[in-house]
Amino acid sequence: MTTRWTPRTSRWIRGTAVAAATVSAITACSAPGGGDAQGATDSVVIGVASEPDTLSPLLGYGKDGNSKIFDGLLAHDADLKLRPALAKALPEIGDGGRTYTYTLREGVEFSDGEPLTAADVAFTYRTILDEKTNNTSRSELDAIEEVRADGDDTVVFTLKYPYAAFADRTVLPIVPEHVAGEQDPNTGSFNTEPVGTGPYVLTDWRKGEKLTFKANPHYWGGAPRVKTVTMAIVEDDDVRATRLRSGDLDGATLPPNLAATFENDDDKKTHEAKSYDFRAVTLPTAGEVTGDRAIRRALDAAVDRRAMVDKILDGAGSPAYGPLPLDDPWFAKGIERERDLTGARRILDQAGWRTGDGGIRAKNGQRASFTLLYPSGDKVRQDHALAYASDAKKAGIEVKVESATWEVIEPRMKTDAVLAGFGSTGDPDFGLYTLLHSSLAGNGFNNMARYDNPVVDEALDTGRRAQDETTRETAYETLQRELVKDPGYTFLTHIDHVYVLADRWQGLTTQREPHEHGFASGPWWNVEDWRPKK
Structure with missing residues (x-):
């Protein structure tokens, strides 16, 4: 028997680990697409923080x-x-x-x-x-x-x-x-000269600087009204904001605190998108300190998630108690937890981690100290990392924060913690499997913590293969509760994505977004449907 498939409307979600390539900040003052960005009616220049490694779907693009x-x-x-x-x-x-x-x-x-x-x-x-x-x-x-x-x-x-x-x-x-x-x-x-069926055709790619696209006049969905789209690669948040303010960019993805500086700018509009994008600290099982479950549990209890949302995200987000956001239908109710420093200290005491020099704990001669890496130029991750280190110190754990490029971070992921970002839309299987299944431990940016928990593996396999929704719900609830008992990551915040654009088009909307945003996601996800305002 053959049936017509109809999409479920109530299940979105999740988190998947894909890291963006690092890029160089642009300080040039001329519009990357040529001409006056604000004066053009059929072109748009967007500032984003990073570019893909490849434009080939065969490699994941x-x-x-x-x-x-x-x-x-x-x-x-x-x-x-x-x-x-x-x-x-x-x-x-x-x-x-x-x-x-x-x-x-x-x-x-x-x-x-x-x-x-x-x-x-x-x-x-x-x-x-x-x-x-x-x-x-x-x-x-x-x-x-x-x-x-x-x-x-x-x-x-x-x-x-x-x-x-x-x-x-x-x-x-x-x-x-x-x-x-x-x-x-x-x-x-x-990989760099793609041919597709989409609404735009790549005309120029200057690595670390910009990608330029022109409208495909033969697009099956109708020729786009926006004839040229330029994605300017500007790694530094402050530089993006400066170039947007000067008129060199039509729009940009910005951290909430910088987006707020455009509130009184009459010719620009702020767009906010809810997302499945979360920030978390990977806690490698191969690490001498992070491999200890008591350390991981204590860190989970010590972190002040609400303060991170309020102070770092300026309220544009929510606490992350696991990989799924609070408003997701698959979220396991009851796993929400407030900061508990007393509980964190008790966990460490019971596990034999005793307070030593400078208030830092030690066990069998091993100090409770590890390095936390974050990608250079990412102010939001830097602020998360510093807040995390401050919270950890109150429990007697030393976290040494260090910035580096992804080229430096990647070979160190096995033993060093990373302030990572994950999350993508879709079924819960999409992100949870690659984030947590032991078969993918150390597989590129999949399962970066090399997490290995048989209960979680079984839940992931059941969630992937079961057809009955109740069975799947039980599996993913079991998984989330197990992550509280045995965290391989410290989940910190879910982030709302914020964009500021010149207010001269209509048809702009936002979707619920994945971790990867700016380049494909954002108010320009449907740029082929934009129309100039009259």
């Missing part, structure tokens, strides 16, 4: 949707409900949830003029699933047993097991086999 160069079979609307994109309609589901059939939209072409076919879809998924392809998100497609083209316009996915969230995985961008198939997916020019 755009996997959660919103790429301006590519489209998936499906896409998310403003409410994160699934809608058809390259597919004519939502998938037909058969075989008890083990087959998903998509029929492609007619007349879609890649930006080089070649037609989209089902073979391109099959090629995209098969290449990502190939272990030779360096895609660290491959586990997200674990359910796929086979993907095949049935003629030019039909694609059939056969799954190893029914996977409740599979349709949400098909927002993954589709690449042209006739271009990408002729190259090594890991090193080919497609």
